[in-house]
Amino acid sequence: DAKTTQPTSMDCAEGRAANLPCNHSTISGNEYVYWYRQIHSQGPQYIIHGLKNNETNEMASLIITEDRKSSTLILPHATLRDTAVYYCIVRVVGTGNQFYFGTGTSLTVIP
Amino acid sequence: GAVVSQHPSRVICKSGTSVKIECRSLDFQATTMFWYRQFPKQSLMLMATSNEGSKATYEQGVEKDKFLINHASLTLSTLTVTSAHPEDSSFYICSAGGTNTGELFFGEGSRLTVL
Numbered sequence: 001d002a003k004t005t006q007p008t009s010m011d012c013a014e015g016r017a018a019n020l021p022c023n024h025s026t027i028s029g030n031e032y033v034y035w036y037r038q039i040h041s042q043g044p045q046y047i048i049h050g051l052k053n054n055e056t057n058e059m060a061s062l063i064i065t066e067d068r069k070s071s072t073l074i075l076p077h078a079t080l081r082d083t084a085v086y087y088c089i090v091r092v093v094g095t096g097n098q099f100y101f102g103t104g105t106s107l108t109v110i111p
Numbered sequence: 112g113a114v115v116s117q118h119p120s121r122v123i124c125k126s127g128t129s130v131k132i133e134c135r136s137l138d139f140q141a142t143t144m145f146w147y148r149q150f151p152k153q154s155l156m157l158m159a160t161s162n163e164g165s166k167a168t169y170e171q172g173v174e175k176d177k178f179l180i181n182h183a184s185l186t187l188s189t190l191t192v193t194s195a196h197p198e199d200s201s202f203y204i205c206s207a208g209g210t211n212t213g214e215l216f217f218g219e220g221s222r223l224t225v226l
Binding site for chain 1: 115117142143145147154155156157160162202204206208213214215216217218219220222
């Protein structure tokens with residue numbers, strides 16, 4: 001079962017930073033935080049993941065609070081192509097360990 | 112990055128027939144693959160975990176005789192929807208995990224429409 005809570009929807013102006021929050025208050029010490037996004041009628045796309053340190057890659061930044069009970073995905077300069085449903089997932093690393101999706105946040109980037 | 116491919120991307124079938132969907136890991140070996148189902152405007156629901164060389168593990172409420180899973184090699188898992196009915200119409204998505212970094216890679220999805 002999903003162990004995360006996200007807002008149902010958010011809007012962001014094109015060119016501005018999009019900050020997507022996620023609560024995972026029951027996260028275990030060996031569970032990572034993963035972020036994926038899904039554009040309509042496509043398979044989910046991996047964005048970023050982390051354990052406790054903040055992470056950054058070419059797509060986004062992941063900020064995890066010190067107590068690890070919440071995190072924020074940051075898209076630094078949102079474009080129209082970033083309009084998608086964003087999913088936050090907690091999972092123990094391991095190829096046999098399942099990903100359970102919550103309801104996600106529907107992000108709409110507005111021109 | 113790692114690629115997972117599904118085939119077919121779209122399939123339309125008559126009620127009562129069976130449909131097979133293939134999931135391939137193109138540049139890595141996957142001892143475990145996952146099958147999801149997604150209805151319109153809903154999230155992905157995990158159906159089953161496919162294990163190479165052994166029986167699949169099904170999530171609660173998913174009928175194993177309805178959704179047959181075969182994982183005969185390290186790069187191929189198949190999902191067969193048997194005796195399909197209109198309520199089986201959905202978007203089916205497979206995924207497989209990379210061994211080093213922990214992320215899961217998803218296929219493009221297969222949209223099944225049962226008439």
